[in-house]
Amino acid sequence: MQEYNRELEKGDRKLGKGEIESIIICKKRKYFFASADDRAIIYAQKKKVEVITLRAIFQTAIALKIPESKEVRKIIEEIEKTNNRDLSTLAIEIKER
Numbered sequence: 001m002q003e004y005n006r007e008l009e010k011g012d013r014k015l016g017k018g019e020i021e022s023i024i025i026c027k028k029r030k031y032f033f034a035s036a037d038d039r040a041i042i043y044a045q046k047k048k049v050e051v052i053t054l055r056a057i058f059q060t061a062i063a064l065k066i067p068e069s070k071e072v073r074k075i076i077e078e079i080e081k082t083n084n085r086d087l088s089t090l091a092i093e094i095k096e097r
Helices: 002-010 017-029 038-046 054-063 067-085
Strands: 031-037 051-053
Touching: 002 038, 017 031, 031 038, 031 054, 038 054, 051 054, 054 067
Parallel strands: 031 051
Antiparallel strands: none
16 A cells, blocks of 8 residues: 555656556556556556557457447547547547448
């Protein structure tokens, strides 16, 4: 718990508390950290946490045709709405089938 609190106090001030918490949890549990935020990805890498970008996740899902491309579009739109974030920079080509 002390390590957790220290990390929250000294972490990158431009990252949200939730992002830092997620990175700490991923490190402790040896999970991958997934994000579209370059700053969060760099911070996680500095903390020796394995990372995967949302772009890679979505591209893989589309390539494997799971879920349907229109579902991927809905997921992206929901993330944008919930997080007040523009994910158009992911440059994912979604082809309707």
